[in-house]
Amino acid sequence: MIDNKTVFKIAQDYGTPTYIYKLEYIQNNIAKLNKYLPNAKILYAVKANPNGAILKFLAQNNVGAEVISLGELARALKAGINPNNISLDGPRQDTELILAAIKAGIKWVSLDSYSQWQLWQQFDYSNLKFFIRLNPDLDPKTHQHLATGAAESKFGMTLEESHVVAKDLKAKGQLAGFHVHAGSQISDFSVYDEVLARLKPLFEKYGGAHINIGGGFHVPDFDFEAFATIMHNFSKALGLKIVTEPGRYLVADSGFLLTKVLHKKTGALDHLICDAGMADLIRPALYNGVHPITAIAKSGNENIYDVDGPLCENADRLGRGIKLPELDSGDLLLVSQVGAYGFTMSSNYASSFRPAEVILTNNGTKLVKKRETVEDLLRLELD
Numbered sequence: 001m002i003d004n005k006t007v008f009k010i011a012q013d014y015g016t017p018t019y020i021y022k023l024e025y026i027q028n029n030i031a032k033l034n035k036y037l038p039n040a041k042i043l044y045a046v047k048a049n050p051n052g053a054i055l056k057f058l059a060q061n062n063v064g065a066e067v068i069s070l071g072e073l074a075r076a077l078k079a080g081i082n083p084n085n086i087s088l089d090g091p092r093q094d095t096e097l098i099l100a101a102i103k104a105g106i107k108w109v110s111l112d113s114y115s116q117w118q119l120w121q122q123f124d125y126s127n128l129k130f131f132i133r134l135n136p137d138l139d140p141k142t143h144q145h146l147a148t149g150a151a152e153s154k155f156g157m158t159l160e161e162s163h164v165v166a167k168d169l170k171a172k173g174q175l176a177g178f179h180v181h182a183g184s185q186i187s188d189f190s191v192y193d194e195v196l197a198r199l200k201p202l203f204e205k206y207g208g209a210h211i212n213i214g215g216g217f218h219v220p221d222f223d224f225e226a227f228a229t230i231m232h233n234f235s236k237a238l239g240l241k242i243v244t245e246p247g248r249y250l251v252a253d254s255g256f257l258l259t260k261v262l263h264k265k266t267g268a269l270d271h272l273i274c275d276a277g278m279a280d281l282i283r284p285a286l287y288n289g290v291h292p293i294t295a296i297a298k299s300g301n302e303n304i305y306d307v308d309g310p311l312c313e314n315a316d317r318l319g320r321g322i323k324l325p326e327l328d329s330g331d332l333l334l335v336s337q338v339g340a341y342g343f344t345m346s347s348n349y350a351s352s353f354r355p356a357e358v359i360l361t362n363n364g365t366k367l368v369k370k371r372e373t374v375e376d377l378l379r380l381e382l383d
C-alpha cells in the first residue's frame with residue numbers, strides 16, 4: 001500500500017483524481033514470471049497500461065511488448081523496447097500498421113485472420129516470423145467481454161484456416177509457432193489443458209519453435225507455479241520455447257486511484273459522491289469489476305456505502321456495498337488493483353478531464369502525466 005503521508009501530499013500537490021503507481025510491484029511481478037517461466041519471452045500487452053514511465057521501466061527490465069495499434073507501437077519504441085522483442089497482434093493489421101511494423105523492424109507477428117495473411121502478401125515480410133493465432137473454440141470461463149477463445153468471438157483463425165496458413169509459412173521457413181489468447185481473468189486451469197490439446201496436433205504437423213500462450217492470468221490470485229508446470233511439460237515434450245503476453249498480471253497491483261469524497265447522501269442507500277467515476281475507471285461499470293476501496297486515515301464506526309462518481313448515469317460507480325468508516329466531504333479514498341485497464345480506458349465522457357498519473361520514487365513522487373484541462377478538451381476542435 002501507500003503510506004498516508006504520501007497520499008495526502010499527492011492530493012495536495014497534484015489534486016484528485018490521480019492514478020498512483022508503485023513500480024516496485026511491477027518488479028516483483030516480473031521476478032515471479034522469471035522464476036516460474038525462466039526461459040520464456042515476456043511480451044507485455046501494452047493495452048493494459050501504456051504509460052511511458054511504466055513502459056520504460058519494463059524495457060529496462062528486459063520485457064518486450066505485444067502491440068495492436070500504431071499508437072502502441074510508437075509508445076513501445078519510444079520507451080526503448082527492442083524491436084526484436086515486439087510482436088504485432090490483434091484484429092487490425094491494416095496497410096498502415098503493417099507498413100509501420102515493417103519500418104520499425106519488429107520481429108514477430110501474430111496473424112489473427114486469413115484476410116490479414118492475404119494483405120501481408122502485398123508487402124516484403126521476409127524479416128518477420130509469424131504466429132498463427134488459433135481460435136480454440138472453447139469456453140474460457142470468464143466474463144463474456146473478456147472471452148476471446150469462444151468460437152463465436154472474432155479472434156483467431158479457424159482450425160481449417162490455421163492449416164492452410166501454417167503450410168504456407170512452413171514452406172517459407174517463417175512459422176514462429178502457434179498462438180492462443182483464450183481470454184482475460186482466467187483462473188480455471190482446465191482452460192489451458194484444452195488450449196494445449198488443441199495446439200498439440202498443429203505443432204506435431206508443422207513444427208515451429210515457439211508456443212505463444214497469450215496472457216489472461218487472473219489477478220490477484222493466479223497460481224503461476226501450477227501453470228508453469230503445465231507449460232513446461234508441454235513445451236519440453238515438443239521442444240518449444242514459451243512466449244507469453246501478460247498485461248494485467250504485470251501491472252494491476254501497481255496502480256491506485258486516489259479520489260476525494262465530494263458529497264455524502266443518505267437515503268435508501270448511503271452514497272459517497274466522489275470526484276472519480278466511470279470516466280476515470282470504467283471496469284466496475286463495464287465488467288462488474290471489483291476493486292478494493294479504502295479510506296485514508298479514517299477509523300471508527302463503519303457504514304455501508306455505494307461509492308459513486310460525479311456523473312449523471314447510474315452506472316457511474318466505483319464500488320457497491322463498500323464497508324468504510326463514517327466519511328464526509330473532503331475525505332480521501334484509494335481504489336486499488338487499478339494499474340491494468342484503469343487510466344488507459346478512461347475517457348472524456350461528460351467532458352471529464354482525464355486524471356493525472358504519478359509514480360512513487362525512492363525519495364518522493366513524480367508526475368508522469370498531467371491532468372487534462374479545458375484546453376486539452378478543446379485542442380482538436382475546429383470552429
Ligand code: LLP
Binds near residue numbers: 048216248341
Ligand atoms: N494478448 C492478447 C492477444 C490480448 O488480446 C490481451 C488482452 C493480452 C495478451 C493481455 O491480457 P491480460 O494478461 O491483460 O488479461 N479491458 C479488459 C481486458 C481486455 C483484455 C484484452 N486483451 C479489462 O479491463 O478487464
